[in-house]
Amino acid sequence: MQVLPLVDRFGRVATDLRVSLTDRCNLRCSYCMPPEGLDWMPNEDQLTDDEVVRLIGVAVTRLGVREVRFTxxxxxxxxxxxxxxxxxxxxxxxxxxxxxxxxxGLARTAEALAEAGLDRVNVSLDSVREDTFTTITRRDRLHDVIDGLAAADAAGLGPVKVNAVLLRGINDDQAPELLRWCLDRGYQLRFIEQMPLDAQHGWSRSTMVTAEETLERLEAAFTLAPAKEPRGSAPAELFTVDGGPATVGVIASVSRPFCGDCDRVRLTADGQVRNCLFARTESDLRSPLRAGATDADLAERWLAAVRPKAPGHGIDDPTFLQPDRPMSAIGG
Incomplete structure (x- = not known):
C-alpha cells in the first residue's frame, strides 16, 4: 500500500496526530471553561470506539502518521x-x-494503559499548592493528580511530562517552586503560554504571562542554559537546569510561534479534521465514514483537509478571530 504523506502547500508534513476522545472534563479550569461547564457534545455525534480506531488506522497505514496522542x-x-x-x-x-x-483517575488506570501499549503521559498541573490548584481548577483534587503522576511513573509511562500554564496574579510567582517539585520527582516540566482558546473568549495578550517572563522567574532561582539537542518540530524550547542533565521547557506558542516546523494534525471527538489549533474551518470525516466511504477515500479527504493549512496561527494579525470551538472541544 502506497503511503501518501500529509503534506501542506508549504511542504510541512504532519506525522503527529492528536485525537480528541471527548469534549467532557471533570475539572473547570478558569482559562478553559466557565464554572458551570459547557453544553457537551451529544453522544450520537461522537465517534464510536471502532470509528476512532479505523480513522487512526487510515492515518497510520496510509498517511504516514508516527505519533498518536489521545486528548x-x-x-x-x-x-x-x-x-x-x-x-x-x-x-x-x-x-x-x-x-x-x-x-x-490515572492512579486507577496507569498500569492498564501501559499494558495496552501506551508509551507516556503529559499531565496538566499548574500549581502544587492546594489553594491555588483549587482556585484554578475549581475542584479540590490536587491529591488525585499527585497520585496519578506517581502511578504513571511506576507503570513506566515515562518520561512523565508536566504541562503548566502561568496566570498573572494567581500562580505566576510559583514557577520555581513547581520546577523544584518536578525535579525532585524526576518529572519533565513544560511551561505553556496561555492561548486564546478559552470558551469565555476572555483571553488577553496584555495579561498573558510570556515565555520571557517565565524564564526570568526561573533564572532567579536556577541556572538555565539552552539545551544542546536540536529542537526539530518539538514545540518546547528546552533549557538545562543547573548544569543538567535535567531540563525545563517553555512553549511560547504566542510570543515565539513555531508554526513553520509544525508536524501536527488534529481529529476532534466528532470526527472533524483540524489542521491547526486556531483553524476557523474543519473537514468532516465522520459523515463519509458513516456513509460507507472506503479507507482510500477517507485518506484522500484527509489529504485535502491538510493541504490548505495556513502558514501560521495568525494571533498577531489584526483580523485574528478566536476559534468557535474552545480547547476542550478541539483537543491539545
Missing part, C-alpha cells in the same frame, strides 16, 4: 480508552502513543 476534554473519562489504546497499538506497535490528561 480531550479529559480522555480518562472515555470509557473505552484502554481498548482504544490497545487496538491502536495493534495497528503498528512502532507508533508512539501518548496521553494528555489532568490525571484524575
Amino acid at each position: 480531550g476534554g479529559e480522555p480518562l473519562v472515555r470509557r473505552g480508552l484502554v481498548d482504544i489504546v490497545r487496538q491502536t497499538h495493534a495497528i503498528d506497535p512502532g507508533v508512539e502513543l501518548s496521553l494528555t490528561t489532568n490525571a484524575l
Whole structure:
C-alpha cells in the first residue's frame, strides 16, 4: 500500500496526530471553561470506539502518521480508552502513543494503559499548592493528580511530562517552586503560554504571562542554559537546569510561534479534521465514514483537509478571530 504523506502547500508534513476522545472534563479550569461547564457534545455525534480506531488506522497505514496522542476534554473519562489504546497499538506497535490528561483517575488506570501499549503521559498541573490548584481548577483534587503522576511513573509511562500554564496574579510567582517539585520527582516540566482558546473568549495578550517572563522567574532561582539537542518540530524550547542533565521547557506558542516546523494534525471527538489549533474551518470525516466511504477515500479527504493549512496561527494579525470551538472541544 502506497503511503501518501500529509503534506501542506508549504511542504510541512504532519506525522503527529492528536485525537480528541471527548469534549467532557471533570475539572473547570478558569482559562478553559466557565464554572458551570459547557453544553457537551451529544453522544450520537461522537465517534464510536471502532470509528476512532479505523480513522487512526487510515492515518497510520496510509498517511504516514508516527505519533498518536489521545486528548480531550479529559480522555480518562472515555470509557473505552484502554481498548482504544490497545487496538491502536495493534495497528503498528512502532507508533508512539501518548496521553494528555489532568490525571484524575490515572492512579486507577496507569498500569492498564501501559499494558495496552501506551508509551507516556503529559499531565496538566499548574500549581502544587492546594489553594491555588483549587482556585484554578475549581475542584479540590490536587491529591488525585499527585497520585496519578506517581502511578504513571511506576507503570513506566515515562518520561512523565508536566504541562503548566502561568496566570498573572494567581500562580505566576510559583514557577520555581513547581520546577523544584518536578525535579525532585524526576518529572519533565513544560511551561505553556496561555492561548486564546478559552470558551469565555476572555483571553488577553496584555495579561498573558510570556515565555520571557517565565524564564526570568526561573533564572532567579536556577541556572538555565539552552539545551544542546536540536529542537526539530518539538514545540518546547528546552533549557538545562543547573548544569543538567535535567531540563525545563517553555512553549511560547504566542510570543515565539513555531508554526513553520509544525508536524501536527488534529481529529476532534466528532470526527472533524483540524489542521491547526486556531483553524476557523474543519473537514468532516465522520459523515463519509458513516456513509460507507472506503479507507482510500477517507485518506484522500484527509489529504485535502491538510493541504490548505495556513502558514501560521495568525494571533498577531489584526483580523485574528478566536476559534468557535474552545480547547476542550478541539483537543491539545
